Every structure is written in structure tokens, then in C-alpha cells.
Amino acid sequence: MVPAGYFKKYVILEELDTGFGIGGAPEGFARFEGNRNGITLTLQIRRLREGTAPYTIILIYEKNNELGVLRAGSLDAGRMNGIFRRNLDYGAIHSLGMDPANIKYILIAAEHRERIFLPMVGICGRSGVWDESIRQRLLKKESGKIEKAEKENILSIENYKSTSEKPGEDQGGSDKNKIDTLSLERKLKEMFENIEPFLNPRHDYAWYKINDLAKLSNILFACNMKIPLFANPKILVGLFKYRHLIAGIYRSDRSRMNYFVLGIPAKDDSDGKPFEKICRWVGMSNPEYGDMSGYWLVYINLANGEFAS
Incomplete structure (x- = not known):
């Protein structure tokens, strides 16, 4: 109680x-x-x-x-x-x-x-x-x-005051401020449910269902990824309306680069981009989430903490 x-x-x-x-x-x-x-x-x-x-x-x-x-x-x-x-x-x-x-x-x-x-x-x-x-x-x-x-x-x-416009940006050039990729992957596996949100599973993605934004924010902060999740109203609206977000790790076979991916559910691709020009829309349908028809995905390079456009 x-x-x-x-x-x-x-x-x-x-x-x-x-x-x-x-x-x-x-x-x-x-x-x-x-x-x-x-x-x-x-x-x-x-x-x-x-x-x-x-x-x-x-x-x-x-x-x-x-x-x-x-x-x-x-x-x-x-x-x-x-x-x-x-x-x-x-x-x-x-x-x-x-x-x-x-x-x-x-x-x-x-x-x-x-x-x-x-x-x-x-x-x-x-x-x-x-x-x-x-x-x-x-x-x-x-x-x-x-x-x-x-x-x-x-x-x-x-x-x-905000000290960085880039998540994970290294202000002092110290290794202490680099993103801890291994810890990030481990914590996501330990704290969240592993899911496959899309109809065509891919081996280069690992996805997790996020229903606690504070917990995700704490994990990212502990791994030196400074993404202001709570400062973005469209993330909050997506979470409140559809009761979840998705997050995961993408390992590119082509470029050998690794990315953290955040997915914000929305009714459709006209429902407001949470990260403006750096989002990409991926459609899907699931009766469990009502009128939701897809996710806005944003990619963050784990090597330098920059958003991928």
C-alpha cells in the first residue's frame, strides 16, 4: 500500500x-x-x-x-x-x-x-x-x-542549465565520460522484457519493452548517455497513451557501428516527431495498443553519443 x-x-x-x-x-x-x-x-x-x-x-x-x-x-x-x-x-x-x-x-x-x-x-x-x-x-x-x-x-x-546538446558528449575529453556500451546492454537485458515488436525479426537488433521511463533514464545516465527523456513531451505522451516505449541495440553489419535505438509509439506518421528531423517512422499494428500504428525511431551512435540523422 x-x-x-x-x-x-x-x-x-x-x-x-x-x-x-x-x-x-x-x-x-x-x-x-x-x-x-x-x-x-x-x-x-x-x-x-x-x-x-x-x-x-x-x-x-x-x-x-x-x-x-x-x-x-x-x-x-x-x-x-x-x-x-x-x-x-x-x-x-x-x-x-x-x-x-x-x-x-x-x-x-x-x-x-x-x-x-x-x-x-x-x-x-x-x-x-x-x-x-x-x-x-x-x-x-x-x-x-x-x-x-x-x-x-x-x-x-x-x-x-543544460550542459550538453549531445547525449553522451565528452566535455573534458576523459575516458570516464565515454558511453559504457557493455553495461548498457547488460542493464537493458536485466531490467526490461526482451520483445520483437515488428513482423520481420532481424538478427542485428535486440529490442526491449520499456514501461518505466525513470528506470530507463537512470540506466542511460549511469552509462554516460545524457538523453533528456523527461524534457520531451512527445515521449511522455507516447508512454502515457500506449503504456510503453521500445528501446534496443542495433549492430550494423555494414559499418560495424553500434547504436542505441529509442522507439516512441504514435497513432500515425503525422502524430508529431519527438525528435524532429532525426526520426524515422516504422509502421506496425498491434491490437493490444489500440490506434497505434507504428513507432518513431531515433538512433544514437554509441561510439560518440551523437544522434544519427
Whole structure:
């Protein structure tokens, strides 16, 4: 039985005000994780333009038929990516009159003296629509009580910048940062079910069914493959909708190169490429997964950690 207070919830962040993306609209997600001490809020963002000042992370929540505002901290967007993490203890949450179930919106805001821009918004409530009156609400000053509660009761803030745009990129030229291919293969075999997802099996591929993204992410990180899986909303959507991903190792007989392959299920090839131009579509059908008709595959060279285009 899961202890009271333990939960995990994901919210997709989408573009609201345009002009803040680089190479397309910014994308990202927020994750709430509850435990016995409080709630951890994590955001991962990509393709967000670096501003002259950090962005503000804002939570909008309902309390006694009114709206509450919590400015949870600042997000620096470096090299188009940003990661934010903050722990909120239950004492602080209760002092604000905030119930995690009543959080309506997560906002990434660019605040100025008389204007506020909202590059991204995550809608948590059941309404499924953005309420533009929230913007005017944010321009009003918050009460000293809320500011005091934030300063005294809420715990640590951690902000991170992306350090690499290539998974497994060796920043210092050290062998310690090379991808551990043997360990990667062993861990995939030990932790996931070996499957054959396609009708025509091939001897040069080994495939595994992935139903735990956190476990896969930890394995890749331990083997020095730094792929921001949680920062890609389309991977999360594929996993949530079809209850699995596929991952595997491809050994090319022609070039003698080895690749890590990630497959994201989708309804069809118009259903949004999770990695844009470096994806390739492979069709298949399986009644177990409803309207899914194939996978977007992305290949990563295990020798240098670069995506294969």
C-alpha cells in the first residue's frame, strides 16, 4: 500500500505567448511528486529563449472559491534548455491554503514592471482551457503573508542549465565520460522484457519493452548517455497513451557501428516527431495498443553519443 501523501503527476507545458521559442515552440513538462515531507516540483524545458532576466515559475491554485498565487522560484534558460526543482514542505503548503489537488495552472512567466508575458502554461485543472484573467491577477502585488510564508517555510531551490546538446558528449575529453556500451546492454537485458515488436525479426537488433521511463533514464545516465527523456513531451505522451516505449541495440553489419535505438509509439506518421528531423517512422499494428500504428525511431551512435540523422 502506498503511504498517504505519496503520488506522482505529470503536466505538459505548452506555448502561450509566442516569440520565446528557438527553432520552434518551446516544449516541456512539470512533475509533482508527493512524499511524507511535502511535494517536489520539477520542470524540464527545451527550446526556450534565454531572457535578460530569469523566468518566474508560478503556481495558480484555488482556495475557498478564490485564486491563490505562489511564485515558486526562478528558471534560467541556458543553451535553450532549463531544469527547475523545488521542494515544498506541507507546513508551507497548508499555511498558504493550497491543496495540491486544487492547483489549476503552472506558468513560466517573463515579468516586467507593467507587463507580464507567459511563454508557457501547464493546465492542471479539469477545464482544459486557459483563463486570460489570470494575467491581470498576476500584475497585482501579493500579500505580505504569502511572501513571509514562502521565505520561512519552503525548502531548497535547485536550478540547472543544460550542459550538453549531445547525449553522451565528452566535455573534458576523459575516458570516464565515454558511453559504457557493455553495461548498457547488460542493464537493458536485466531490467526490461526482451520483445520483437515488428513482423520481420532481424538478427542485428535486440529490442526491449520499456514501461518505466525513470528506470530507463537512470540506466542511460549511469552509462554516460545524457538523453533528456523527461524534457520531451512527445515521449511522455507516447508512454502515457500506449503504456510503453521500445528501446534496443542495433549492430550494423555494414559499418560495424553500434547504436542505441529509442522507439516512441504514435497513432500515425503525422502524430508529431519527438525528435524532429532525426526520426524515422516504422509502421506496425498491434491490437493490444489500440490506434497505434507504428513507432518513431531515433538512433544514437554509441561510439560518440551523437544522434544519427
